[in-house]
Amino acid sequence: MEHAPKAIDVTNDVEMRTFNFFTMGIDGHPLGLHLDMAIPTILNNADEEQQKDWLPKAANREFIATYAQTEMGHGTNLKKLETTATYDPKTQEFVLNSPTITSTKWWPGNLGKSSNYAVVMAQLYTQGKCHGAHPFFVQLRDLNTHKPLKGITVGDIGPKFGMNTVDNGFLQFDHVRTPRRSMFMKHAKVLPDGRYVPPVHDKLNYSAMVFIRAAIVSGMAYHLLVTSTIAVRYSAIRRQGEITPGAGEVKVLDYQTQQHRIFPQLARGLAFRLSGQYIMKLYTQTMDDIRNGDISAVPDLHALSCGLKAVTTHHAALGLEQCRMACGGHGYSQASGFPLHYSVAVGACTYEGENMVMLLQTARHLMKIAKAIRAGQSPKSNKIVDYLFHKGPPKCLIDQAYDTNYRNVLESFEHLARRQTLEVYDKLVQLQQQGRNYEQAWNDCAVELCKATRAHVRTFLARTFVEEIDKISDLSIKSVLQDLLQLYLYYEVTECATGLLEDGFMTGQQHKYAKKKIYEALEKIRPNAVSIVDSFDFQDRELHSVLGRRDGNVYENLLKWAQSSPLNKTDVLPFHHKYLGKMMEEARQRSKI
Ligand SMILES: CC/C=C\C/C=C\C/C=C\C/C=C\C/C=C\C/C=C\CC/C=C/C(=O)SCCNC(=O)CCNC(=O)[C@H](O)C(C)(C)COP(=O)(O)OP(=O)(O)OC[C@H]1O[C@@H](n2cnc3c(N)ncnc32)[C@H](O)[C@@H]1OP(=O)(O)O
Numbered sequence: 001m002e003h004a005p006k007a008i009d010v011t012n013d014v015e016m017r018t019f020n021f022f023t024m025g026i027d028g029h030p031l032g033l034h035l036d037m038a039i040p041t042i043l044n045n046a047d048e049e050q051q052k053d054w055l056p057k058a059a060n061r062e063f064i065a066t067y068a069q070t071e072m073g074h075g076t077n078l079k080k081l082e083t084t085a086t087y088d089p090k091t092q093e094f095v096l097n098s099p100t101i102t103s104t105k106w107w108p109g110n111l112g113k114s115s116n117y118a119v120v121m122a123q124l125y126t127q128g129k130c131h132g133a134h135p136f137f138v139q140l141r142d143l144n145t146h147k148p149l150k151g152i153t154v155g156d157i158g159p160k161f162g163m164n165t166v167d168n169g170f171l172q173f174d175h176v177r178t179p180r181r182s183m184f185m186k187h188a189k190v191l192p193d194g195r196y197v198p199p200v201h202d203k204l205n206y207s208a209m210v211f212i213r214a215a216i217v218s219g220m221a222y223h224l225l226v227t228s229t230i231a232v233r234y235s236a237i238r239r240q241g242e243i244t245p246g247a248g249e250v251k252v253l254d255y256q257t258q259q260h261r262i263f264p265q266l267a268r269g270l271a272f273r274l275s276g277q278y279i280m281k282l283y284t285q286t287m288d289d290i291r292n293g294d295i296s297a298v299p300d301l302h303a304l305s306c307g308l309k310a311v312t313t314h315h316a317a318l319g320l321e322q323c324r325m326a327c328g329g330h331g332y333s334q335a336s337g338f339p340l341h342y343s344v345a346v347g348a349c350t351y352e353g354e355n356m357v358m359l360l361q362t363a364r365h366l367m368k369i370a371k372a373i374r375a376g377q378s379p380k381s382n383k384i385v386d387y388l389f390h391k392g393p394p395k396c397l398i399d400q401a402y403d404t405n406y407r408n409v410l411e412s413f414e415h416l417a418r419r420q421t422l423e424v425y426d427k428l429v430q431l432q433q434q435g436r437n438y439e440q441a442w443n444d445c446a447v448e449l450c451k452a453t454r455a456h457v458r459t460f461l462a463r464t465f466v467e468e469i470d471k472i473s474d475l476s477i478k479s480v481l482q483d484l485l486q487l488y489l490y491y492e493v494t495e496c497a498t499g500l501l502e503d504g505f506m507t508g509q510q511h512k513y514a515k516k517k518i519y520e521a522l523e524k525i526r527p528n529a530v531s532i533v534d535s536f537d538f539q540d541r542e543l544h545s546v547l548g549r550r551d552g553n554v555y556e557n558l559l560k561w562a563q564s565s566p567l568n569k570t571d572v573l574p575f576h577h578k579y580l581g582k583m584m585e586e587a588r589q590r591s592k593i
Pocket residue numbers: 019022023027028029032033036037067069070075076077078079109163166203204206207209210212215216217218219220222298299302344345348350351352353354357361364365
């Protein structure tokens with residue numbers, strides 16, 4: 001039996017359990033968008049009167065709403081959404097219309113067959129002027145018959161890469177009239193006579209997206225911890241090959257390559273969990289501030305949520321695939337649960353803002369800071385970005401005898417983020433001095449801009465991980481988590497080694513030191529690995545995996561799982577005699593001739 005130190009209570013909190021709720025689904029459920037986007041939109045974009053009317057009914061599930069923003073022709077570029085909402089002052093109504101095939105709303109979760117309401121993002125026209133995309137709360141189907149209302153065409157978009165229990169749908173409006181007050185009126189308003197009242201910040205209507213981006217960070221932690229659990233447990237029972245000849249087959253978890261493949265995903269899962277808690281607190285605080293008229297934190301929240309969403313989803317996608325591959329052939333079976341978890345998790349690289357676009361949004365924020373630094377301004381006591389203003393050590397110090405609280409490692413990440421940010425800013429300026437316009441220069445720097453964002457987000461993730469582990473008082477838990485922290489930090493050093501070596505900041509010797517610290521951490525984690533994943537206390541039901549069963553009875557249950565396949569209901573299937581049997585009989589007859 002694997003060594004079992006005290007359980008680690010890392011994820012036994014409410015937020016993490018909400019993601020279990022989603023995956024219980026398993027990959028989403030009819031109320032996914034209702035809970036995740038429609039209700040947050042009502043909370044943050046409906047005025048008091050609208051909240052009084054809509055919120056109790058939404059919370060009580062008297063209707064199911066989705067969030068219908070993306071169109072067949074546009075997902076990223078919201079400025080070019082084509083659905084229109086034109087105000088008619090005579091009747092004090094908006095007329096919703098889908099003018100082109102590409103304006104068809106396409107992708108919204110639960111739109112196809114479940115929802116009877118939708119938050120609809122449409123270009124708002126009043127008094128002959130377009131004021132950009134605004135949200136409207138629109139009824140789509142009759143609450144009794146569930147039939148689409150007049151002028152509305154709605155349906156499911158068909159099978160997808162995954163999440164096929166979610167009825168992502170399409171939606172077209174043919175001059176559908178909706179009351180003036182169906183426009184969310186907390187921020188922007190249209191008065192009865194058609195006058196438009198602008199919001200204090202023109203992106204406050206985007207808050208539902210920000211919420212999901214923030215939620216995705218913990219969601220990716222959840223996916224990584226679930227799949228690491230499956231991979232660790234299976235690797236602790238799977239015996240294959242010998243290390244010492246004649247000593248008998250070993251658990252594949254004893255191979256260093258197996259540890260190097262799985263344990264960093266475990267460490268990243270914890271890192272993302274801790275940053276996920278941070279960004280969700282920042283979201284909640286910022287929404288409270290907005291309610292009190294303070295929008296100062298909006299840009300920080302946008303920049304950090306975009307960057308974290310892009311980085312954590314990308315690494316989760318890669319990490320889940322590593323966990324799958326670490327489980328050999330059985331990892332490729334649906335019985336493993338990996339196809340299900342992977343196909344749900346990778347959707348988050350695309351939805352809620354495609355990752356490249358999100359990285360570039362954060363880069364916009366970094367370029368503003370770079371401009372301030374180059375102008376000699378001092379930092380504005382913002383803990384997320386202040387380090388960019390500071391001058392760190394000229395050389396990497398990660399191999400110094402004592403690195404209290406990994407200060408030297410963090411300063412290496414800060415150095416890379418600072419250098420990458422300032423260098424790409426300088427290039428942006430140089431290209432414009434050479435005659436390119438800003439937009440062209442921006443596009444010509446886009447890859448380096450994305451690298452600056454990744455380096456900045458890595459710094460944030462690492463610092464948050466160090467700070468949160470430092471707060472733990474239970475020494476037995478702390479020592480186990482510090483092994484994972486050590487692995488995470490030095491693994492990240494090797495992941496960004498090119499950037500650290502490129503300007504001579506880090507030496508090849510120090511890179512070797514980082515690798516040594518990784519192998520050391522792998523060894524320390526190995527005896528606790530099963531206990532660490534057991535401490536997450538995932539139910540077998542949510543793991544959806546024969547390989548990851550808590551009781552470890554994989555082989556008996558793998559056979560049972562296979563035998564339960566419909567294909568095995570009878571020994572001989574009808575198709576045999578109809579096709580293969582007939583083919584072979586004819587072949588035998590022919591060979592007798
Ligand atoms: C269904 C799934 C079920 C189960 C899941 C299973 C398990 C759970 C595990 C993982 C998932 C975890 C949690 C989520 C759970 C489930 C998922 C539920 C639902 C998800 C379904 C998906 C929904 C969607 O995809 S909704 C549509 C999303 N679409 C987008 O994100 C569009 C992206 N594009 C944009 O946001 C914008 O176009 C833009 C790229 C930001 C550009 O903005 P814009 O066009 O206005 O113009 P500019 O670039 O010029 O920006 C101007 C200016 O504004 C600032 N700005 C932009 N946006 C914001 C913002 N949101 N807040 C604040 N400020 C903003 C920008 O910085 C510029 O400022 P400066 O000029 O000063 O730089």
